[in-house]
Amino acid sequence: MLENHKIWIIFLFLLVLTGCSTEDTTPKSQDASKATNGGELVISSVREPDTLDVQKTTWVDNANVHLFDYLIGRDMDGSIIPGLVKDYTIADDGKSWTFHLRENVKFHSGEELTAESVKASMERFIKQSPVNFLAGPITGVEASDKSTLIVNFSEPYAPFIAGLTSIYLSPLDPAALKSEGDKFGNKPSGTGPLLFEKWIRGDSITFVKNEQYNWGPSDAENKGGTNVDKVVFRFIKDENTRMLEFNQGNIQIMLDVPPSSVKTLENTSGVQLHKLLDNGLTYLAINNDKPLFQDPKVRKAINLAIDRNQIVQYAMEGYAKPMYGPLSPTIPGYSEKVEKMAEQMYTRNVEQAKQLLHDAGWSNVNGNGVLVKEGKQLSIELLLTEEPVMQRIAQILQNQLKEVGIDLRITVQDDSTIRTNESKKMHDLILWQYGWSDPDILYILFGKDIPTRLFSTPELEELLIKGRQTMDEKARMAVYERVQELLVTESPWVPLFARERITAYRDIEGFKVNPYKKIVIQDIKLKKQQ
Template sequence: MKKRRYGGLATIGLSVTLLLAACSSTTGTNSAGTSTPGTAPHSAAAPKQAGDGGTLVIAAPVEPDTLDPQKTTWLDSANSQPYDSLLTRDMQGKLMPHLAESWQVSEDGKVWTLVLRKDVKFQSGAPMTADSVKASIERFSKISPNKDLAGPIERIEAPDAQTVKVYFKEPFAPFANMLVGTFLAPFDPERLKEKGEQFGEAPLATGPFMNPEVKRGASVAYVKNPEYKWALPYAENQGAPHVDKIVFRFLKDDDTRILEFKKGTIHILQEVPSTYVQELQSIPGTKIETSMEQGMKYLGFNNQKEIFKDVRIKQAIAMAVDREPIVQYALSGFAKPIYGPLPPTIPGYSERIENMAKEMYGYNVDKAKQLLAEAGYTDSDGDGIADKGGKPLSFELLLPEDPALQRVAQILQSQLKEIGVDIRIAVHDTATVKDRAIKGNHELFLLYFGLSDPDILYLLMQTDNSKRVHYSNPKVDELLAKGRTTMDEAQRMKVYEEAEEILVKDPPWVPLYVSESVTATRNIEGYKLNPFTSDILFADIRITK
């Protein structure tokens, strides 16, 4: 789950791209999803028009480790093209059919029944069947590094060619989120049998693009699937893509990416640095597209450390943070300040909780100093750093190699010094940050998360899963477990709101901002990004020049 520069689920961040779409309309006790009037009909490919054909080139920020969505820790547009999801969400976030034409959840929430379309074929020409869907879900549950996301699956059945039943040991509401992405995409069973663990080298599935050509360190290219007739229901083009080929180029250096875009060799430039936006806007044929991330950046505490067991220390640090300069100077205005545990782009966000958090932790240097003094920390020697028993209030701030985060860190360093907290900035490669965080060998850190379901709080804050902030609160554990098993959407959101209130009063972190991702497009038309699935509708894009 736009694809963001995040690590895998088990690494330092949980990407909105990695983790599919928002679970904002999970089913009730016995609800079914069906095709709705007004959605685009499933039809054959549109007649060729003047803008059809050509090669669409995208500058992608990260090269995927594999094209097998069940083995990767990084899932985005570059390795999703051969695949389709079973369900999707429209541009307003409503859960909709895709390869599954309908779905139903049993009254006890333990059985999900999917009825598949009959006209879908794999890129080999073989029909998609319930057995192939069953095999794909079983494989994910067995081999994927992210298999826990599928929940407590007990067994899967395919009673006929178009029906799949997934049985759970207990109700699992986030499963809708899994059905929306390509983790559980159906694989061609013959290719899977042929390639096995090496399926990602030559994948065959049902998607709009196929036959990948991989040039490690440089690019991955696909050709269109000419028989494609089962596009996302909200796409204008229900047939094969307009372009003949799509190429993802992996250019790590920002200056190189910008230069290539200016030369006209790139049509879509993802993750545009905010400092380049004004310059790119002046290029003829260029459009700037923005979207808010389904996640946020935060200043995390290692709550295992003795000093952070005093809530006054954490609250003082939170009050010392002024988010406006961070947004304006570190991010050139392309972000939104956030105070509560969930941003507005993730279901479960509560305006009441956000306002409460903002009132509690709005920028207040005097109050922050007062809290530190109550905790016994004052500047006894006049060096500008608060101390207690001769020990200064000094922390290492750990962060990955990201220029924007480094700018944020420098601002935080200056702000925290105002209340007498000394910050030592430590920038490391991602692997080092990951290793130190898991081992608890850190104090403060700057990281990010993204998931389009409030279950992200379970993955970050539940005692057994809290591998970054190392947080533990029995009441929070109880509520987050309840959120996973509550199938009624309205009731489920109330559960998360209760948990969020505790996380505000006993903060495991300091929420900072939601980034606004910037994409530049040039000489194309039809570009659209679904804000709830982060899917770019490549099939609708035509090259204009």
């Protein structure tokens, strides 16, 4: 018998998020205004996409998702909802998934969405995407008729649903792929509510309303195209400039509000804040291929030297949750038991960290505070992006590690350079972050066949594969609890905190963000000042 996953298309009102922390603050006073259609919505973002081809990037955000539609979506409480797929079934052996597509959906070129076009996109993803491992052990994709797609696997693959609810597997416009070829990312086209207009590198991306759009997901009250005529994403890294532009009314939505600005905005008339605990962690990635870090005493000493509470208090202004274990509380499979165990093991203890380093053969022979072993100083390099909050975190880490005899050298690089160094294993530490909706993120981070994997042992590898192949949800979560225990014991990285993502908005109505940080762009209207 097939396991049936019928996804009923229903009208959803805005729900209070469960499974993650969220809050909207109300301004001190409301300005007299009415919502209106049309106009230009301006959104600021710290991070500019490296490409708008979602099959050629490892990072997607609001600036590059609204051109496309999810195959399967998630509503405001994280539950599965229809996307371009209206229902699907999984064979008893977990090796075959059958999808039925919505009808009368069109790409931006006017070409109709069919099972054949979804098949072509999926095969391109498998062939070209740097995150093609999200597709799992696919053996073939079939279009059995115009609206039916069958995906076959060599073995059961439970995390496939997470890939389907990500934008990475969204169908791309076949006409645009043919005409643009490798330059598709410069002139992208999908089925989403926005059309690409222009990209001024280093400054902004402009999208316009998709007039033919009428297949919006059930988490959007407006099933048609956007209420606004244009959406402009401006990329502003400097925190003061972002705040100035927002306060002057040149920006309606400010993503990733600087923690230092939250209290000011909370007391600003007409401004509202949306707070959402991240479905991921900020962490220190350790290059365990280097001999220095192959000694677990050194890894554990680094973990013990770090005061996460201090980082959250001073770098994040309190807008984050200190974390010691591998998963954010918002990810299925998060174990409170393991988190408590990790906190007991790695709450800051300078003397214990020093003892571990001493036991590993490091000593203060030069008298300058930096430990030495076999004539070599304990000096390690930390790579990080130029995001101001990351630089503040790095400075705190530098001071904390100095107390136990570690010299931390801070190097700021752009994303692409860091990823190149990571792929070539040329780094010591990276101040990094992940976000995902499934505990399979631990395979993505630690799987043996992942080029950038952080660490691996035979037991860990066996469990990570078992977690992927276990279709029963309860049994699968038990596997991931053991994975978390192993990672805490081995200490192959340093979890730091789960960030509270804070978005400020003004002069608009209908603002919503789903649990995975995507703005429900269709529902937003500009306020017309009276």
